[in-house]
Amino acid sequence: MQHLDLMVIRRALDWSRAGQRLWLCTVLTTYGSAPRAPGALLAANERGEWIGSLSGGCVEDDFLERLAEGAFVEPVALVRYGDGSDPRSRIQLPCGGVLEVLVENLAASCDSQAYLRELDSALSGQRRLVREIELPEGSRRLYDDRAHGPRVEREARQVRIRVGAAQRLLLAGYSSVAQVCAEFAQALGFEVLLCDPSEEVLAGVELPGVEIRRELPSEVIRQGGCHADTAVVALTHDPRIDDLAMLEAVRTEAFYIGVMGSRLTSGKRRERLHRVGGLSEAEISRIHAPIGLNLGSKTPAEIALAVLADILRVRNGVARDAV
Numbered sequence: 001m002q003h004l005d006l007m008v009i010r011r012a013l014d015w016s017r018a019g020q021r022l023w024l025c026t027v028l029t030t031y032g033s034a035p036r037a038p039g040a041l042l043a044a045n046e047r048g049e050w051i052g053s054l055s056g057g058c059v060e061d062d063f064l065e066r067l068a069e070g071a072f073v074e075p076v077a078l079v080r081y082g083d084g085s086d087p088r089s090r091i092q093l094p095c096g097g098v099l100e101v102l103v104e105n106l107a108a109s110c111d112s113q114a115y116l117r118e119l120d121s122a123l124s125g126q127r128r129l130v131r132e133i134e135l136p137e138g139s140r141r142l143y144d145d146r147a148h149g150p151r152v153e154r155e156a157r158q159v160r161i162r163v164g165a166a167q168r169l170l171l172a173g174y175s176s177v178a179q180v181c182a183e184f185a186q187a188l189g190f191e192v193l194l195c196d197p198s199e200e201v202l203a204g205v206e207l208p209g210v211e212i213r214r215e216l217p218s219e220v221i222r223q224g225g226c227h228a229d230t231a232v233v234a235l236t237h238d239p240r241i242d243d244l245a246m247l248e249a250v251r252t253e254a255f256y257i258g259v260m261g262s263r264l265t266s267g268k269r270r271e272r273l274h275r276v277g278g279l280s281e282a283e284i285s286r287i288h289a290p291i292g293l294n295l296g297s298k299t300p301a302e303i304a305l306a307v308l309a310d311i312l313r314v315r316n317g318v319a320r321d322a323v
Contacts, residue, residue: 003166005041006123008052012043013116016108020045023072024104025063026161027054028152031082031098037189038152039161055081055099063101075138077103102159104138118142125165125227133159148255149317164229166191167315170254172217172245173236174201177260180304181233182210188308190231195220196241218244221252231256231311233291235303239269246273250283256314258291258307266290 015022025042042052042060044067054060059081066072082098106112119142122129128145135157145162153160169185171178174196182192192210195217196202202214213220217234218241226232232249233256234242242259246269249257261269266289273279273287292306293313313320 008041122163128164131161168230172234173241176300221248226252228253234259258288
């Protein structure tokens with residue numbers, strides 16, 4: 001399934017090429033109940049056509065109404081929905097939620113189209129970028145994102161927004177823990193890809209919304225199954241699957257690579273990957289083993305919770321000793 005934000009940018013680019021002015025909206029911050037995370041996109045053109053989502057519908061309706069009335073003529077605007085503090089919004093959100101939205105007014109120009117093409121390349125997994133926008137004048141620049149941290153960082157006169165492909169979880173091999181990890185990851189908004197070459201192991205497995213590839217995970221990784229917003233997790237205890245997946249994963253830009261096993265098993269795997277696989281110490285240091293946060297987990301659900309919590313910790317740029 002194509003990343004919704006990528007669909008937004010591609011439609012916006014089509015509109016701009018057709019000579020239409022457009023408004024690109026980005027969720028900056030949310031408080032309380034909010035269905036869309038920071039960084040989520042919506043685009044609308046001067047004909048009133050729109051694509052994307054900011055909330056459950058009421059925010060979109062209010063924004064489009066204001067746009068039709070001639071609002072948002074400035075290069076960039078900030079609109080706060082939900083608490084009545086912003087006269088440019090006329091709605092209250094359910095459950096006391098508050099939503100702050102950045103609105104960029106983009107003329108049908110070569111500069112706007114170049115900007116949208118760069119965002120397309122990031123959302124399609126070719127690179128990771130930071131959008132930096134100055135307030136209130138609206139000047140902007142893009143630069144490569146080589147770190148992890150909050151999706152949106154806000155200062156008084158500047159907004160920085162991380163842009164990348166849809167978060168992906170690649171599960172190397174099927175197990176009871178992998179089953180729960182897939183379910184948790186989907187709830188957190190990850191695309192999930194499960195790779196296992198065994199028809200016998202996959203017989204009867206039902207994971208709606210998960211892409212299942214009946215191939216060795218290492219082959220899927222080698223063929224481009226990972227980008228910089230991918231977490232690779234091996235949870236089978238089968239070194240033929242786990243070790244080969246690790247050998248390929250460390251050659252990619254995956255932001256998280258982890259494999260299940262005790263400290264003793266993990267130590268033996270590191271030695272094996274160095275001696276047989278030829279991995280350097282720097283490559284081995286990228287592998288989280290034992291995987292996950294130390295929550296005293298025992299059951300598959302508890303282990304999956306520890307794994308996903310650690311993935312989120314790394315994605316959000318939180319040091320391990322801070323949790």
